Amino acid sequence: MSNAAGQPPAERPVEQLPVPLFDGVVLAARTRDGAIHLALRDLCETLSLALPAQRRRIQANESLHLIQLRVQVGRQFRTMDFLLLDDVPVWIMDVQSRRVGEEVRERFGYIKTYLVSAVQSAFAQLTGLPEGPSRQIEDIRDLDRIDQALRTLEELNTRQTTIEASQDRARIAFRDLAAMVRSLQSRVQTLEQQAKQRMSPAQRGTIYHLVQAWGTALAARTPEKKPGASIRSRWQIFNDRFNLGTYTDLPAARYDEAIQFIKEQYRGLTGQEIDAIEQSGLEFDE
Structure with a gap:
């Protein structure tokens, strides 16, 4: 069955499985919300019912x-009608037994009779009337209970709906709060990890000192450039070398590598060595 023009494509189920039913096989499919549906075509074929009707x-x-799902049948994908599993009992009660195939009619009749009896029993319990034929009701005034019971049921349904709505709001608020707590915990853990991974103020000071010396040495050899431009260019080279937005993002684990890089660059520029003296107690910024 294809989709009508302009309609979105049918949903693909997250899983599907053929299940035995009435001596036949019916394709079951689970949608993303967890609900299970049964292929209407298979249900009708199993019960010998006319699908269009x-x-x-x-x-x-x-x-x-009734929804449409795009399921895999053999080596092909087909869009088919699926009935919600929860609705199957209601659908069965609405099907006339005489329309069901003779080979399964008896079994179908047993199931339908049970479902009808269950509904009648529930109605009797709701109204307080005796179960069984209406002839068992001795006082016809007992029928006044029906309207009262239905009104009570309506009130209970309204209260339940209100409670569920309130519970839904509470669950949403709780989920939001839990999500915020998890986010804060994650951020704290990230900050703690970053604090452990980041360089100490002394290490940052040392790198600052070395890059400043490197840039000053370049400025001395290129008088046409201002010292500030030479130093900024060395910072850019340093940050590009270690893929950093700013040198303070350098992980502490790469500190020795960074020191060695600056030393090599300075040596290549001046032919001299530069000492990496840690600037204890200082915290410099780029």
Whole structure:
């Protein structure tokens, strides 16, 4: 079954599995929200029902949920109608047993009878009326309980909806708070790791001192350049060499490598050695 023009493509399920049902096999598929659906085509084929007619009946019933999924059948992908598993009992109750194939009609009848009995029992419990035929009701005035029970059910449903909405808001707030806590914990851990990985103020001071000396030596050999420009150019070379936004981002583990790099650059420029004396107690910025 193809999508109508302009409609988004059918969803691909996260998993699918053929399951036995009524001596046949029905393709089950799970969507991203975790819900499980059954292929309507397989359900109809298993029960010998007309697919187009059942599709129309389901679409006309607001209690039933029919969606389209793009599933793999053999080596091909096909877009098919799927009925929500939760809705299958309601759908069964709406199917006329005489329309079901003879080979499964008896079993289908057992299931439908059980479902109908379960609904009747639930109605009796709700209203406080006796289970079984209505002839068991001795006083017809007992029927007043029906409307009262339905009103009570409506009130309970309203209260439940309000409670669930409140709980949903609370769950959302809790999730947001938990997410904030996790984010803060992650940031703290990151900062702690960065604090361990970053250079100490003394190491930063040493690198600063060496790069300044390197830039000053370049300025002495290129009088046409201002000293500041020469020093900035050395910082740029240093940052590019270690892929840094600023030299303070240099990991402490690469400190010795950085010192060696500056020494080599200074030696190549001047032919002399430069001492790496740590600038204890100082914290210089670029």
